[in-house]
Amino acid sequence: MxxxxxxxxxxxxxxxxxxxxxxxxxxxxxxxxxxxxxxxxxxxxxxxxxxxxxxxxxxxxxxxxxxxxxxxxxxxxxxxxxxxxxxxxxxxxxxxxxxxxxxxxxxxxxxxxxxxxxxxxxxxxxxxxxxxxxxxxxxxxxxxxxxxxxxxxxxxxxxxxxxxxxxxxxxxxxxxxxxxxxxxxxxxxxxxxxxxLGLPRHATAAGGFDAVLHAMGALVNTCEAPVGEALAAAALARALHAYPRVLAAPDDLEARAAMLMASYLAGIAIGMKRVDAVHGLCTPLEDRVDLAHAEVLAAILDPIAEYTMETAQGHYARAARLGGLAGPADGDAEAARRLLEAVRGMRSLGGLPERLPPVALEDADALALADRALQSPSTRLNPRPLDRDATARLYLAIAARSRGLHAPTLP
Known part of the structure; x- marks a missing residue:
């Protein structure tokens, strides 16, 4: 041809x-x-x-x-x-x-x-x-x-x-x-x-965290792609082990090599499986805040993961088992908790934000962001389905959290 x-x-x-x-x-x-x-x-x-x-x-x-x-x-x-x-x-x-x-x-x-x-x-x-x-x-x-x-x-x-x-x-x-x-x-x-080796600590942390969320997003979403799943699991396991090492000892060449391989494997995985709503909702928000991509991911992780886990805990539990954080004997609630706590721990270790800097969104803003987020296949592959109103409510929750407030409810 x-x-x-x-x-x-x-x-x-x-x-x-x-x-x-x-x-x-x-x-x-x-x-x-x-x-x-x-x-x-x-x-x-x-x-x-x-x-x-x-x-x-x-x-x-x-x-x-x-x-x-x-x-x-x-x-x-x-x-x-x-x-x-x-x-x-x-x-x-x-x-x-x-x-x-x-x-x-x-x-x-x-x-x-x-x-x-x-x-x-x-x-x-x-x-x-x-x-x-x-x-x-x-x-x-x-x-x-x-x-x-x-x-x-x-x-x-x-x-x-x-x-x-x-x-x-x-x-x-x-x-x-x-x-x-x-x-x-x-x-x-x-x-x-x-x-x-010369990469600053914050850039090392941000890049590594992005790789972790690529792997986790590919593992928890609903796309059926067994090869991509295996690669995402290998990427997550490598990153969980190497990320703390490379931040503690920046000249650890073995840890640097492991993080490069984790990033590479996760990249292949998301090409086959995409990711989840954490990435899906991130890109539209990046136009509104002066933060790097990984910093926005870190800041919006909690409300999206907590929302998703209310009805799709098993997806996180399976990801935890595939990544080596839990075994068959661990219940879904415990396995899912371990995964989220491990990722939160990496965020803290890397000095990445838990919430956005103060941002104000009106209902119309949230709906416009939701329209853009729903164009992403990754949003549509989230293990807890998201429609326009639910996506907008998540954006309002993220914005309210950035200002220390409770999320308003769309009419």
Missing amino acids: SASAPPSLSPAAHGSTILWPGHCGHGPGVWSFVAHVLRGTRRVAVVADPCVWPLAAAQLEQAAARAGCRIAAVHDGVRPNPGLADVRAAAGAIRAGACDALVAVGGGSAIDTAKVAYATVFGGHGDPVELLAPDNAWMAGLPCPTDPRFLAIPTTAGTGSESSTAALVKDEQGRKLMFRSARSRPSAVALVPELT
């Missing part, structure tokens, strides 16, 4: 789909793996975080030389919470360098920017907004063998962008846009824990 007519990834056409990401290199010899990935390319573009690129530049240039190619373009100006302007700048660099391969180096911001720039340039689009068209065949397609090489080198252990199909980028009004395509997911990933 030609690259111009990729097979569809439509659920209507295929039902439940298990689509593996590309190769992943980790451990000793990882830079030889990078060289192997780049072999056969000629001109490589790099999209990178400005703080991290100097740490990786020499090794990546050497790997490119061993592969017989060269770095022809570097865009290392990606900002946190990137916007369409970041994508356009990255796409411009790829085009200007006449590049036939792309490497993303950095955290979720750099990798998300690279994913959307990759789809824009190599999908033959003039501007990234074209990717959002519901009938965009390139975005709906499966990866093709003829697609240009795309390598991700994550330098934070959390977002899972290196292995997931989604990318978040802000529009000119500051609203987050979701770009989702299996075809723009990196075709190879290199996990290099040495590149995470």
